[in-house]
Amino acid sequence: MAVATAVVCSGCKEAPKPAAAAETSAAAETAKPAETAKPAEAAKPAQAAASGTNALAKADPGKVTLLPPLNLKPKLFCDLTGECAIPDELALDGKGHILVSMPNCLEYEKFTPKIAMLDDAGKVSDWFVNLPLHPKTGKVHPMGMEFGPDGNLYICDNQYFDDKDHQSRILRVIVKDGKPVSCEIAVEGTKLSNGIRFKGDKLYMTDTFFDLPDKRDQSGIWCFPLTEIGAGKPTLKVLPLAKDPHIITTFTGKPQPAKTDGGFDQAAGADGLAFDSAGNLYCGLFGDGQFFKITFNADGTVKSNIKIIDDASFQCCDGIWCDQKTDKIYLANSARNSVHIYDARNHTLQMIWENADSDGKDGLLDQPCTACLLGNKLIVVNFDMPFPGLINSKHDDPITVSYFELP
Numbered sequence: 529m530a531v532a533t534a535v536v537c538s539g540c541k542e543a544p545k546p547a548a549a550a551e552t553s554a555a556a557e558t559a560k561p562a563e564t565a566k567p568a569e570a571a572k573p574a575q576a577a578a579s580g581t582n583a584l585a586k587a588d589p590g591k592v593t594l595l596p597p598l599n600l601k602p603k604l605f606c607d608l609t610g611e612c613a614i615p616d617e618l619a620l621d622g623k624g625h626i627l628v629s630m631p632n633c634l635e636y637e638k639f640t641p642k643i644a645m646l647d648d649a650g651k652v653s654d655w656f657v658n659l660p661l662h663p664k665t666g667k668v669h670p671m672g673m674e675f676g677p678d679g680n681l682y683i684c685d686n687q688y689f690d691d692k693d694h695q696s697r698i699l700r701v702i703v704k705d706g707k708p709v710s711c712e713i714a715v716e717g718t719k720l721s722n723g724i725r726f727k728g729d730k731l732y733m734t735d736t737f738f739d740l741p742d743k744r745d746q747s748g749i750w751c752f753p754l755t756e757i758g759a760g761k762p763t764l765k766v767l768p769l770a771k772d773p774h775i776i777t778t779f780t781g782k783p784q785p786a787k788t789d790g791g792f793d794q795a796a797g798a799d800g801l802a803f804d805s806a807g808n809l810y811c812g813l814f815g816d817g818q819f820f821k822i823t824f825n826a827d828g829t830v831k832s833n834i835k836i837i838d839d840a841s842f843q844c845c846d847g848i849w850c851d852q853k854t855d856k857i858y859l860a861n862s863a864r865n866s867v868h869i870y871d872a873r874n875h876t877l878q879m880i881w882e883n884a885d886s887d888g889k890d891g892l893l894d895q896p897c898t899a900c901l902l903g904n905k906l907i908v909v910n911f912d913m914p915f916p917g918l919i920n921s922k923h924d925d926p927i928t929v930s931y932f933e934l935p
């Protein structure tokens with residue numbers, strides 16, 4: 529996603545640490561002391577992180593270990609030039625197809641916002657084009673999306689770039705016999721709907737800006753059970769200004785200096801979301817790359833929300849994707865034209881690749897906004913919607929999806 533903020537100054541030294549956990553929901557404050565299951569392991573120092581899934585039980589794994597860069601050069605997966613101006617997120621349909629959302633935040637009049645399908649050779653076709661236009665803005669901008677356990681596709685509609693006044697939505701594409709048949713509005717009234725993930729029948733969605741006058745750098749995560757917003761339910765209208773009980777946790781970005789170059793002077797917040805195999809949730813902030821691990825109580829309420837990465841090599845987190853077989857989380861760094869792996873079992877961070885400003889031809893990264901793994905191919909979408917502070921200097925053809933052949 530491309531939230532216009534010039535926050536990302538790759539040379540910046542760390543700002544004073546915000547008390548991340550203290551900013552989170554009240555539930556986080558009541559976290560019980562360590563998990564009862566592994567007391568001995570929890571007492572070990574961070575660098576002795578246990579391998580395997582047991583390591584996931586640690587809510588606070590300590591300082592992340594940086595591994596040397598892989599320097600794995602990306603290749604061109606497909607050329608979307610002529611299909612859209614801006615692609616954003618990916619979803620897998622479970623049959624080897626990749627869906628890509630096309631919000632077209634630029635050149636909106638030229639391209640229809642839609643969900644396209646890529647086959648495993650990168651061939652593009654339309655999957656769903658009749659997304660409902662917003663009654664006030666007359667536009668629709670599909671961003672993060674994922675299939676729910678009901679088989680329908682849930683999509684963030686980000687209206688924030690057109691109207692900041694709680695106009696964003698969650699859309700639901702009804703799927704019958706594997707085919708999309710209609711689109712409904714599941715939720716309305718969010719600020720900047722960005723990323724979606726499901727755990728069981730609960731949909732979790734990031735909202736990147738709250739725009740609260742007294743908490744300018746705050747963002748957060750919504751949670752909606754399908755019993756409330758699933759097919760057949762009326763559209764849920766949420767309460768404004770983060771007063772709604774469906775907000776389950778919040779984050780505070782690092783304060784940003786006043787801008788004179790057109791960028792936002794508040795931190796762009798919660799963006800990518802992913803669950804590991806143990807059901808812990810991870811979320812990164814776009815504006816400064818702070819990366820958080822959220823654990824849950826047995827009843828689904830938030831138990832803890834702890835910052836686990838705050839590193840100079842990673843100062844912008846866009847879309848993320850977890851391979852639950854390995855608990856490796858793939859992170860797109862929109863600012864630095866780089867993609868990283870966070871290994872949640874071993875608590876390591878490793879850059880796969882970064883490149884200088886490029887138009888994206890031949891598969892070089894051109895503002896990567898998300899990644900997902902299909903076989904051993906790591907598919908990476910390039911957002912290519914520049915604003916101050918990014919390496920990407922201009923919106924240019926080709927519009928591309930890259931991939932890495934992982935070893």
Ligand SMILES: [Ca+2]
Pocket residue numbers: 529530672722723799800846847897
């Ligand atoms: Ca995003």
Ligand SMILES: [Ca+2]
Pocket residue numbers: 886887888889894912923924925926927928
């Ligand atoms: Ca380009």
Ligand SMILES: [Ca+2]
Pocket residue numbers: 886887888894912920921922923924
């Ligand atoms: Ca570019």
